[in-house]
Amino acid sequence: MKAGVFRMSCIHGTRQFGMEDQGWVAHFAISASLGKPITIYGDGKQVRDVLFVDDLVDAYEIFIDQASGLKGSVLNMGGGPRFTHSLLELLAILEKGLQRKISVSYVDSRPADERVYISGIQGSVTGRVI
Numbered sequence: 001m002k003a004g005v006f007r008m009s010c011i012h013g014t015r016q017f018g019m020e021d022q023g024w025v026a027h028f029a030i031s032a033s034l035g036k037p038i039t040i041y042g043d044g045k046q047v048r049d050v051l052f053v054d055d056l057v058d059a060y061e062i063f064i065d066q067a068s069g070l071k072g073s074v075l076n077m078g079g080g081p082r083f084t085h086s087l088l089e090l091l092a093i094l095e096k097g098l099q100r101k102i103s104v105s106y107v108d109s110r111p112a113d114e115r116v117y118i119s120g121i122q123g124s125v126t127g128r129v130i
Contacts, residue, residue, distance in 0.1 A: 002067035006060075009078030009119045013053030025050060025090065032094045032102045042109030044088040047116045049079035078119025 018026030031038050056077055095102055
């Protein structure tokens, strides 16, 4: 059986409808575009890697094409160290693109929130930056 395990990081892309806890890149972009306030849990310096969905699809296709050599693999799907952003950095990108300030409120961080998450993607082809 051609099977593998794909552990995905912060995937983002077109036609994504994000929520506060899932799809945070889309959630920030949609909220900012609509002029809705954004709540940040903690100081906003939390770092995540991001991967564009087209690059994830490319990785799936590579797996299918090379499955005999990769079957049973556990594969991390993320942008890796070169494609990281803090929440504050994403807000700055959005403000620059929208040419206006975004309404942001800060509340206490949540106990389960990681400060930094970057996928280990050694030997992989990384995605595109947002």
